[in-house]
Amino acid sequence: MKFGFFRALARFRYLLFLGMIILINSVTVGFIPNDMSSAYAQSKKPLVMPKLERARVQNRFQARVRRSSLNTQLGAHIRDDYYDSFASGLGLEYFFSDQWGIGLNYTCLWTSLSDEASELRNSYGLVPDARPQQEHLSISALYGLGYGKMLLFDHIVHFDPIFAMGLGYANAEERTLPMFKFAFAPTFLLQNGWSLRLDLAMTAQLENRSRGVVFTTGFMPMLTVGWSRQLWTEKLK
Amino acid sequence: MMILIKKFLSQSQWLAQQTMTLLVLLALACLSLGQFTACSFVEFEPSPYAPRNLEAIYSEQEDLTFIFWQIDESADVEKVSFEYFDPNIELWKPIDLGRAIYPASPYACGARTCFQYQLPGYVQWTESSADYEGQGRVGNRFERGVRSIHEDGVSFGALDLRQRKTMTTFGMEPIAIKKNLEFRLNRFDYFETVDLLLKRGYEWRLTPSTATTRAEHIKENCLAGSGAWTSTATAILPVGWTGRSHCLELRPKTSVISPVTVVEPLPPSAILKPMEMSYSPPLSNPLTFFFSLNDLLIRSNRRCAQLQTEIVDTVRGYFKSRTPTDKQVDLGDWYPVTPIGRMNDESCEHAFDRVYPVTELIDSIKQEILLRGSNDQVIIGIYSNNSDEPVPDQVKRDLEQMMSELFALPNTRPFLIVVASSGLNDSMITLPAEAQYEFIIPWRAREITPFDEQMDALAEPIFPFYTVEFISGMTEIPLKDPPGVSPLEFKVCALTPNQLISVVVEGEGTFAAQRMGMQKSYPWGMSQAPALLMRLLEQKRVSEDELIEEEVVLRYEICERFCDFPFTNQENEIFPSWSAEIRCQSQDEP
Numbered sequence: 001m002k003f004g005f006f007r008a009l010a011r012f013r014y015l016l017f018l019g020m021i022i023l024i025n026s027v028t029v030g031f032i033p034n035d036m037s038s039a040y041a042q043s044k045k046p047l048v049m050p051k052l053e054r055a056r057v058q059n060r061f062q063a064r065v066r067r068s069s070l071n072t073q074l075g076a077h078i079r080d081d082y083y084d085s086f087a088s089g090l091g092l093e094y095f096f097s098d099q100w101g102i103g104l105n106y107t108c109l110w111t112s113l114s115d116e117a118s119e120l121r122n123s124y125g126l127v128p129d130a131r132p133q134q135e136h137l138s139i140s141a142l143y144g145l146g147y148g149k150m151l152l153f154d155h156i157v158h159f160d161p162i163f164a165m166g167l168g169y170a171n172a173e174e175r176t177l178p179m180f181k182f183a184f185a186p187t188f189l190l191q192n193g194w195s196l197r198l199d200l201a202m203t204a205q206l207e208n209r210s211r212g213v214v215f216t217t218g219f220m221p222m223l224t225v226g227w228s229r230q231l232w233t234e235k236l237k
Numbered sequence: 238m239m240i241l242i243k244k245f246l247s248q249s250q251w252l253a254q255q256t257m258t259l260l261v262l263l264a265l266a267c268l269s270l271g272q273f274t275a276c277s278f279v280e281f282e283p284s285p286y287a288p289r290n291l292e293a294i295y296s297e298q299e300d301l302t303f304i305f306w307q308i309d310e311s312a313d314v315e316k317v318s319f320e321y322f323d324p325n326i327e328l329w330k331p332i333d334l335g336r337a338i339y340p341a342s343p344y345a346c347g348a349r350t351c352f353q354y355q356l357p358g359y360v361q362w363t364e365s366s367a368d369y370e371g372q373g374r375v376g377n378r379f380e381r382g383v384r385s386i387h388e389d390g391v392s393f394g395a396l397d398l399r400q401r402k403t404m405t406t407f408g409m410e411p412i413a414i415k416k417n418l419e420f421r422l423n424r425f426d427y428f429e430t431v432d433l434l435l436k437r438g439y440e441w442r443l444t445p446s447t448a449t450t451r452a453e454h455i456k457e458n459c460l461a462g463s464g465a466w467t468s469t470a471t472a473i474l475p476v477g478w479t480g481r482s483h484c485l486e487l488r489p490k491t492s493v494i495s496p497v498t499v500v501e502p503l504p505p506s507a508i509l510k511p512m513e514m515s516y517s518p519p520l521s522n523p524l525t526f527f528f529s530l531n532d533l534l535i536r537s538n539r540r541c542a543q544l545q546t547e548i549v550d551t552v553r554g555y556f557k558s559r560t561p562t563d564k565q566v567d568l569g570d571w572y573p574v575t576p577i578g579r580m581n582d583e584s585c586e587h588a589f590d591r592v593y594p595v596t597e598l599i600d601s602i603k604q605e606i607l608l609r610g611s612n613d614q615v616i617i618g619i620y621s622n623n624s625d626e627p628v629p630d631q632v633k634r635d636l637e638q639m640m641s642e643l644f645a646l647p648n649t650r651p652f653l654i655v656v657a658s659s660g661l662n663d664s665m666i667t668l669p670a671e672a673q674y675e676f677i678i679p680w681r682a683r684e685i686t687p688f689d690e691q692m693d694a695l696a697e698p699i700f701p702f703y704t705v706e707f708i709s710g711m712t713e714i715p716l717k718d719p720p721g722v723s724p725l726e727f728k729v730c731a732l733t734p735n736q737l738i739s740v741v742v743e744g745e746g747t748f749a750a751q752r753m754g755m756q757k758s759y760p761w762g763m764s765q766a767p768a769l770l771m772r773l774l775e776q777k778r779v780s781e782d783e784l785i786e787e788e789v790v791l792r793y794e795i796c797e798r799f800c801d802f803p804f805t806n807q808e809n810e811i812f813p814s815w816s817a818e819i820r821c822q823s824q825d826e827p
Contacts (some may be wrong), residue, residue: 125287
């Protein structure tokens, strides 16, 4: 079983997803920026919460404009097609402005037949008319809704909520499926350009099966670790 | 992670609970969203690698279970192997196609790749799970006989399974062909009847038989064989094998088991030869008499003679030129006479009370017929009249009397051609109903050239007259004697026109066309070929355009030896006795 490991991962995708949430939670709390680490130090002391103290306005942590980032991703593609797909990917993004950017994404999938479908295949020779997908390639338009921070366990967490809308294709054995992707990706900003992101993507594909073209939808949650850098800063006039 | 959790726990309990709850709810919401929004509308379809059309047929004759299956042509045959489920030990066992009892490589069959395998004995896969429950094995899966294993370890169950039992899977009905030099096996293959192809070779050998008569050529009289086996790719029989009775033994080729053998009698076949011939009844020309009746009114004798020469003689000349010389008799020119019997020597003077010398003319014709001994004659009369006046009643009566008397002559066909002015139309001569030809050619005193054209048009379809020398039921049509062959019997295979009355065989008698009883063939006779008596059109003294030239086309078959033995036709039908069968083999022996 060549893809046994990935198959196991795909099989437990729901647990994996929950793990991602917990991991993001933990990491963002654990690796808060240094300048905010005093909050943790203060946590040793009795917590005093003066009135209106939390409603402070602070400087923006990281601007998106002219920022380029390289992302690695792990996750799953859930399509309800009797296949378990574990996904890992690489992405490249660049923001032209503080709101708009472009992204290029390649995802490799390890897809295996689900247990119930395997049983059907072993017993009756029947397989889903959908083909197992091996890779996705997409180009996306990125839109930054704004930026924010929140106090989480006495830590300040900075985040960028981003929307992505992409077009691409998926390779599924001998078939090529056109793909549309829409994602909400809350990105948690860490120090030194590092970031953690939870990509919650909806996929829509057209698959040309033996009975004709079939429209399919899928859910693709991916945990993304990224490193970004602003390519140049604007000169002051 | 633990540190982080501890750190987290050390924070405000309330905040932690709220946050975790929020995140978990968010995660669950996302999962639910994903789960509900993900939809692939999947239907299940047969895998290209899944065995399909799986057939298991148990042959009681061979005590073997023959298994056939297919996979889709898009499946890579090199990457797949197969296993069968042994119901006795309830285990899957590998299938080695090359080591089958009747091994065969996978072969393309339409849009599939086909496979075959055989298992000794009766192998049956129970489809009903109730059987398993009855044995206390609830939940055991029904295994469909054969499954395929992809090289990456994935297995594919069979899409379907059909199990059958049959008594016989192979047999034969051998018949000797090509003048007993070869045989055709006419092998029965059960699998072909159920649209399956079992690839295996066969081998044969001759075994002796105790049969001495045709009726004794039965399976029970076959003796055990001991000769060498020969592949059925060769079907040449040993020289002189017809010297005694034989049977044929057949078995499938295999080196794995001792195969079942079948044996059938192999009597010699009738040695036949197709023949073809055609026959056209001979034609003859009847004796043709010509005479002219000149009824002209021209005062100038010179002019009269000229017209007679140019018109009447021209007409007569045209007709005569289209009649064989030895078959024409010119009775000369005849003129009206006066009532007192004076011949109008001038020939061109009309007397109002003129009459024709009909009696003399008829007597003259009878004399000529008698003189020449003719019993088949045509009499052509040319009546010329240049007057616009109606023909006197007496002349009409004379002409009608003449024609009637001519019709009354035996074996005679009279024929009257009138060359007259248009005024004659008003008093047309009434001829007997039997007179099939009556032509009126408008009188033209001078125009010789246009007259030629008209004569051509008239004479060409009429002359010469013919008589077909054939009398139905009497004229014999002799069959062609085949060179170098001594026929014993023959059969008429095809006859056009199909008007056979009887067959005349020298020394044997006459046989009706429809033979009653078992014998459908006719004897050939000893020294002379048989002859056919047929019914054809009887045509006597018919004109050129009336003649229907009939041709008898006959296809027949002669038998040289073993006439009451089997034969096969081109459609590979086998008939037990050539003599007793009404049908022929064919033009060419297959």
